Amino acid sequence: MTDLTGAVWRKSTRSGDNGGDCVEVATNxxxxxxxxxxxxxxxxxxxxxxxxxxxxxxxxxREGRAS
Known part of the structure; x- marks a missing residue:
């Protein structure tokens, strides 16, 4: 199991501000x-x-550039 102690979550820049589809990522x-x-x-x-x-x-x- 991944230890999430000290995880710093950041919201995707592709997520909207209207409460819709929002993803957060912890890369630290x-x-x-x-x-x-x-x-x-x-x-x-x-x-x-x-x-x-x-x-x-x-x-x-790559897929984003292909569309």
Missing amino acids: LAEDVAVRDSKDSTGPLLTFTAQAWTGFIAAAK
């Missing part, structure tokens, strides 16, 4: 990256290895 963890719904900060979250997260972000950027 020892080994993993955590992602959660900002509207439910005590709810479930996803964790990824730093390598998997970097790959995901790179793929999302």
Whole structure:
């Protein structure tokens, strides 16, 4: 299990300000990256290895340029 002690969450720049789809990411963890719904900060979250997260972000950027 990922230790979230000291996690610093930041809201995605792609999230709207109207209370809609909001994602927060904590990248300052020892080994993993955590992602959660900002509207439910005590709810479930996803964790990824730093390598998997970097790959995901790179793929999302490529897809964004392709559309």
